[in-house]
Amino acid sequence: MENCIVSARRQARSRAPALSHSQWLVAALLVCTACGARTAFESDHSPASTPEPSGGSSGSNGSGGEGARPASWDQITWVDEFDQSVVYLWTGSATDTWVVTSAGPGLFYRDHWDGSRWTRTAGEDGSDRFGSEQIWGAGDRQAFAGSSKGLQRWSGNTWTNWQQTPACHAIGGSENNAIWCATESELWQFDAPQWAHQLMSGVAGIQASTRKDVWVWGIPGASHFDGVRWNLELAGAVRRVSASEPSNVWAVEAGDVLHSAGPGTGWTRENPTGSQIASVWSQSTTNTWVIGAGAVMRWNGSSWAIVPLPTQDEWLLISGSSEDVWLAGTLKLIHGRPTRR
Secondary structure, X not given: OHHHHHHHHHHHHHHOOOOOHHHHHHHHHXXXXXXXXXXOOOOOOOOOOOOOOOOOOOOOOOOHHHHHOOEEEEEXXXXXXXXXXXXXXXXXXXXXXXXXXEEEOOEEEEEEEOOOOEEEOOEOXXXXXXXXXXXXXXXXXXXXXXXXXXXXXXXXXXXXXOOOOOOOOEEEEEEOOEEEEEOOOEEXXXXXXXXXXXXXXXXXXXXXXXXXXXXXXXXXXXXXXXXXXXXXEEEOOEEEEEEEEOOXXXXXXXXXXXXXXXXXXXXXXXXXXXXXXXXXXXEEOXXXXXXXXXXXXXXXXXXEEEOOOOOOOEEEEEEEOOOOEEEEXXXXXXXXXXXXX
């Protein structure tokens, strides 16, 4: 099955290298249907409503007094391993991770990690089956998700429909009353209590650190919003953007990783893995990760190093906080924490 999944992904990429998130998903699932395989695609990580300077939660990791000792990302302890096919992964803190998992073509679930266990969530009608649209968490047991009929809200118990909202597939925000989402042809902004929208097609992901620091990326490239206007910062289909702070921005484009010191400063390009890079996650200026086919590497601020992993897979999604990191491949979801000094 694993060979079929990897083959499906590569066939989908070779047929249409500039597809959006939802188009990637459909293309690869169609290729893989004949063998009944499951696959995983795009990742997105946006800070929660009160992001830390380091890009994630700075509290205890739930292991007693260990939270008082500083974390060392030079060595990771892999604490959990799950047999799950994940199509979307988002982390706001060590106690707030959302995944959209696939149990087959057209069959998706929304699962939440609270720092100690996973919970499979359900909608107001009792159903636990959803689409593959993205989720963004606003903290305080609140989250928002896209759907084919309109946005949905999570209050800690069930998903409820948010009436008269756009049917978005990508979503991100900086507060629960400052949300961005994208349909196939429009970008929507919720600045409570008003919705506004503009034409912008091909958006696959959104990261909103503040109301004046928003990134969107996808088929047209990567654009930044400074609170007044949008500026195209990177042309060409962009697979991922991750910014731990305004002056530390990373992107994945054409299988390489690019780095920028902020909007308007230009980009440097490299590929430390020597293969196609699938995604990037930056937690701080001294802790940035890239993942790809069988390779995971970490930038410590001065050099890249291979990250030893407990299992092999084609790694496609990554997110985390200042206390932990999640990696998802075609077959596995693994969880790691930095060692304590």
